[in-house]
Amino acid sequence: MAETLDEEKMPLLDHLIELRKRLLLSAAGLIVIFVICFFFAEQLYNFLAQPLADLLLQRGDDRLARMIFTDLTEVFFTYVKVSFFTAAFLTCPLFLTQLWLFIAPGLYKNEKMALGPFLVASPLLFFTGAALVYYVILPFAWEFFLQFETSGGDGTVPIELEAKVGEYLSLTMKLLFAFGLCFQLPVLMTLLARVGLATSEGMAAKRKYAIVGVFIVAAIFTPPDPLSQLSLAIPIVLLYEVSIILARMVERKKAQREQEIEDEL
Structure with missing residues (x-):
């Protein structure tokens, strides 16, 4: 009886060990890429802010092309977020590969041929949706919202944009993920x-x-x-x-x- 129970438990234990190994490898890859991305966090954030910066610079006043932060830790945690989002996107192929290596041994040949294309198509479609947001939607969206600025005068108070670093990243990432998921x-x-x-x-x-x-x-x-x-x-x-x-x-x-x-x- 004991030998029978051990024989039944061992395959499950082996699967759990294999799963832990795949998860640890994926997490290690995410951490390494995150650390690398954090060194380029400023450049990554500037890339995301470029559509807004281009519109502000078109007004001919360099002072308008700026962002503000009202919390001492806001910029730091914003850089942490943008580094994490970038690392998660870059390590997506690693996660999918480890997932495939974990489930592939238990699949039949026809099931492998059926599931494989989806693992490749999913990140490509997500990237396509995110690219559509960055190159098409954001320029039109920011231009639309900037139309609500007013110069003031005649007893009225001017309304001007003072974009916050953290709020801009949150709005941009929401649009990127929304389009990526829709795709x-x-x-x-x-x-x-x-x-x-x-x-x-x-x-x-x-x-x-x-x-x-x-x-x-x-x-x-x-x-x-x-x-x-x-x-x-x-x-x-x-x-x-x-x-x-x-x-x-x-x-x-x-x-x-x-x-x-x-x-x-």
Whole structure:
């Protein structure tokens, strides 16, 4: 009886040891990259602030292109945050690789071929969404918000931007992560179709509801100007159509495998 229990416990213990090793390796990689990024935290923050700086410098007054902080520790912790976010993004391939190495031995060959592309597509889609925010959305968004500045005069008080270091980073990272997560739609819908929780016909039939939902999400996560909302809504709608196509491909392959099994029997 004791030998039987030991034989049953050992595989689970081995799996836990393997999982701990993978997690420790991933955490060690994150810490190393974080330390390296912290030495370049100022440059990384300047990169994120460049869209706003360009707009302020276009006004011809260098004094406007500045940010303030009202807490002695604000800049330090802002640099810590931007270093951590950058390190997490750079070590994402390491985390996915360690995840793959942990689960791959327990998968069949067809399951490996099915899951592998998703591990590659997910960070690429996230990077695409973040790049869309940085190069397209942020310039339009900051320009929209800067329109609310007033020069004052005639008994009125001027309203001028004094951007805070920490608040700017929080808003920018929210937009980056929101767009990056929205661009995971094809991965999510294709996985749901693979496990049978969604079908291409169902997604196509609910297309109009999905489009309405997309524009609602775009209105929440983007500034209230139409161009920024369309910049998020249109790519997500296109990704939804791509999800339908991928779901049909998954269903077609699944039907072919089932037919081959029936033919063998």
